[in-house]
Amino acid sequence: MMTSLKRVFCTLLSVLVGTATSLGNPTEHGSKQLMSITPLDLLIVAFYFVAVLIIGFYLKRYTKTGEEFFMAGRKITAWVAGLSFISANLSSLETMGWSAMAYQYGMLGAHAYLIGAIPAILFLAVVMMPFYYISRTHSVPGYLKLRYGEASRSLAGISFSFMTVLVCGVNMFAMAKVMQLLLGWNFDVCIWVSSATVAVYVALGGLLSAVFNEVLQFFLIWLGTLLVPILGMIEAGGWTKMLASINAQHPGQNFTSLWANLGSAADNPMGMHWTGMVFGLGLAVSFGYWCTDFLQVQRVMAAKSLRTAQNGTVIGSVLKMLVPVIVTIPGLLGLAVLTQKEGITLVPESVAQATGGHSFNEVLPLMMARYLGPGLLGLGVTAMIAGFMSGMAGNVSAFATVWTYDVYRPLIRKDASDSHYVSMGRWSSIGGVFIAILTAYAAKFFSNILVFLQVLVMFFIIPLFGVVILGMLWKRATAAGGFWGFLAGILTSVGEFVYVHVFPGYFDAAHLNPDHVRNIAMTPLAQDMAVNMYSALWSLLVCVGVTVLVSLVTKPKTREELKDLVYGLTKIPDEGPTPWYKHPNFWAGVVFCVLIAVNIIFW
Amino acid sequence: MESPRQIEIWFFIGALLFVYGVLITGAGIYHLVNPPPEQIALRELHSDLWWGVLLLVLGSVYSTRFWPWRRRVPPES
Numbered sequence: 105m106m107t108s109l110k111r112v113f114c115t116l117l118s119v120l121v122g123t124a125t126s127l128g129n130p131t132e133h134g135s136k137q138l139m140s141i142t143p144l145d146l147l148i149v150a151f152y153f154v155a156v157l158i159i160g161f162y163l164k165r166y167t168k169t170g171e172e173f174f175m176a177g178r179k180i181t182a183w184v185a186g187l188s189f190i191s192a193n194l195s196s197l198e199t200m201g202w203s204a205m206a207y208q209y210g211m212l213g214a215h216a217y218l219i220g221a222i223p224a225i226l227f228l229a230v231v232m233m234p235f236y237y238i239s240r241t242h243s244v245p246g247y248l249k250l251r252y253g254e255a256s257r258s259l260a261g262i263s264f265s266f267m268t269v270l271v272c273g274v275n276m277f278a279m280a281k282v283m284q285l286l287l288g289w290n291f292d293v294c295i296w297v298s299s300a301t302v303a304v305y306v307a308l309g310g311l312l313s314a315v316f317n318e319v320l321q322f323f324l325i326w327l328g329t330l331l332v333p334i335l336g337m338i339e340a341g342g343w344t345k346m347l348a349s350i351n352a353q354h355p356g357q358n359f360t361s362l363w364a365n366l367g368s369a370a371d372n373p374m375g376m377h378w379t380g381m382v383f384g385l386g387l388a389v390s391f392g393y394w395c396t397d398f399l400q401v402q403r404v405m406a407a408k409s410l411r412t413a414q415n416g417t418v419i420g421s422v423l424k425m426l427v428p429v430i431v432t433i434p435g436l437l438g439l440a441v442l443t444q445k446e447g448i449t450l451v452p453e454s455v456a457q458a459t460g461g462h463s464f465n466e467v468l469p470l471m472m473a474r475y476l477g478p479g480l481l482g483l484g485v486t487a488m489i490a491g492f493m494s495g496m497a498g499n500v501s502a503f504a505t506v507w508t509y510d511v512y513r514p515l516i517r518k519d520a521s522d523s524h525y526v527s528m529g530r531w532s533s534i535g536g537v538f539i540a541i542l543t544a545y546a547a548k549f550f551s552n553i554l555v556f557l558q559v560l561v562m563f564f565i566i567p568l569f570g571v572v573i574l575g576m577l578w579k580r581a582t583a584a585g586g587f588w589g590f591l592a593g594i595l596t597s598v599g600e601f602v603y604v605h606v607f608p609g610y611f612d613a614a615h616l617n618p619d620h621v622r623n624i625a626m627t628p629l630a631q632d633m634a635v636n637m638y639s640a641l642w643s644l645l646v647c648v649g650v651t652v653l654v655s656l657v658t659k660p661k662t663r664e665e666l667k668d669l670v671y672g673l674t675k676i677p678d679e680g681p682t683p684w685y686k687h688p689n690f691w692a693g694v695v696f697c698v699l700i701a702v703n704i705i706f707w
Numbered sequence: 708m709e710s711p712r713q714i715e716i717w718f719f720i721g722a723l724l725f726v727y728g729v730l731i732t733g734a735g736i737y738h739l740v741n742p743p744p745e746q747i748a749l750r751e752l753h754s755d756l757w758w759g760v761l762l763l764v765l766g767s768v769y770s771t772r773f774w775p776w777r778r779r780v781p782p783e784s
Binding site for chain 2: 144147148151152155158159162166184315316319320323327331335338339445474475476477478479480482483
């Protein structure tokens with residue numbers, strides 16, 4: 105009896121752990137499949153899906169009112185708010201994309217987690233959060249309504265709704281594509297299973313469900329990926345030897361500095377001057393994204409008090425600064441280890457497709473496949489799936505809120521009951537997922553759409569930051585100024601995108617025209633990222649300029665109308681005595697000092 | 708009407724990590740006897756075993772600390 109039980113157990117173990125498998129059709133290219141996974145890995149992935157569905161069904165009972173469904177009852181704690189705030193941004197597109205950046209550009213890729221995020225997050229915590237929180241608005245467009253009026257809110261609400269579902273579709277497409285390429289999984293199955301899961305748990309639990317899953321995803325991403333830098337460092341012989349290996353393999357190129365190679369656009373592979381990094385990424389893109397993208401801001405606006413919201417945001421900044429450990433370091437390790445040990449050199453996507461080689465974007469999956477055996481690989485794959493799905497869920501929950509409160513209620517049905525709006529929120533979550541599925545299939549069949557959608561976010565959020573910050577800090581900004589400034593900023597962003605892709609006689613969204621790039625980014629050497637940084641800067645300046653000019657010739661609101669909306673007319677509520685070591689401003693100062701230290705150390 | 712007391716997110720995280728810990732530690736023990744056929748770098752370090760144990764410990768700590776069905780002692784009047 106014992107012997108046969110032992111045999112059954114051993115057979116089960118060997119089936120679970122030992123047998124590599126792949127599902128569905130072969131990849132479209134019919135060539136490589138980066139990873140082979142076992143039934144154990146599949147079991148780990150399946151447990152994740154079961155867990156998120158259980159959470160969704162469980163949380164439905166706590167999301168009956170509009171405040172509960174759209175704002176998680178405004179009872180989120182600081183740690184949950186901070187983790188969710190960062191997780192909503194930590195999608196697998198992000199981790200894979202910035203690892204690829206680190207492989208391609210070296211340490212420059214880490215700027216997205218330093219000057220490209222931290223100052224803006226701290227600014228949100230210390231300066232902007234009181235206005236968002238005290239106004240008790242449900243959304244960033246909702247703040248525009250209070251500050252500038254219905255026209256600006258409608259423009260922001262409609263553009264944001266449009267943008268979020270399309271970005272959700274891009275996430276969906278990317279996930280299905282990545283799973284198809286890495287594991288050989290069927291594209292359609294990936295799309296429908298992931299989207300159905302997201303639709304169910306967001307429609308049931310609203311923002312609360314999205315936040316729960318984002319916190320869960322944060323743990324999975326770290327625990328599923330952290331072994332790569334740990335084992336990579338052991339294999340490379342430590343930090344110093346890794347850098348020495350990179351420098352030996354790439355003589356004359358500086359992959360290991362944050363600032364030393366930004367003196368001239370010709371000195372670095374991004375074609376970026378330091379002004380683009382500081383003012384384009386560090387000011388326009390970063391502040392636009394972190395301070396006014398409602399997907400991010402919604403998480404901390406739902407905190408249980410203003411101080412909790414501020415502390416949660418500061419916690420988010422610390423967590424953000426740690427992300428290079430699992431993103432930048434694997435990219436650098438790829439440079440050091442893959443070439444040295446395996447003789448693999450990664451190439452741009454277009455070259456990889458033509459030659460059958462590996463592209464930059466594959467550096468993180470390649471490193472995972474290198475170090476993670478059965479079981480651990482399942483955890484890594486789950487982390488990637490969780491990253492994609494929480495990105496979709498974040499977009500869907502933000503869409504449901506903005507659609508219901510900033511488009512449907514003011515423009516379509518003004519005086520319905522709270523339960524009607526909750527119902528609309530649930531149905532719009534499902535509708536948003538459905539539109540995202542259509543977007544994903546559009547991206548599959550028309551690849552140029554993808555190029556457009558990747559910069560779509562920048563079209564809207566950077567001008568949005570311009571009008572929101574002027575509205576918060578300048579009493580003289582008027583309703584007409586806000587509307588026309590916002591519109592001018594959007595049109596400038598779109599115009600710049602078209603301009604750099606126009607060639608004599610035709611338009612090509614996949615390539616840059618150097619003659620036009622020179623006029624936007626001040627050098628024809630600028631690559632996509634550098635062009636985006638400068639484009640963002642110009643659209644922000646146009647938005648601010650138009651808002652100021654129009655405001656100066658139009659009638660401002662009275663001081664009474666601006667109460668609790670503008671600096672100087674907003675009284676911060678007294679939340680009782682706080683010891684200095686619990687004050688958000690103190691910790692914001694500490695984080696800022698650490699940011700400066702990190703930049704000096706890796707100068 | 709007051710909503711029922713909500714299970715904290717940390718419990719869900721703990722429970723999932725515990726399950727993953729059991730599965731990955733089990734795989735690590737199995738691989739001690741039957742090394743994986745794939746060419747996994749540094750497999751002699753048995754990262755699956757100690758990472759699985761880490762997950763198991765983390766999952767146990769979170770699940771226990773935030774166990775939702777713990778009987779609460781009513782405050783003394």
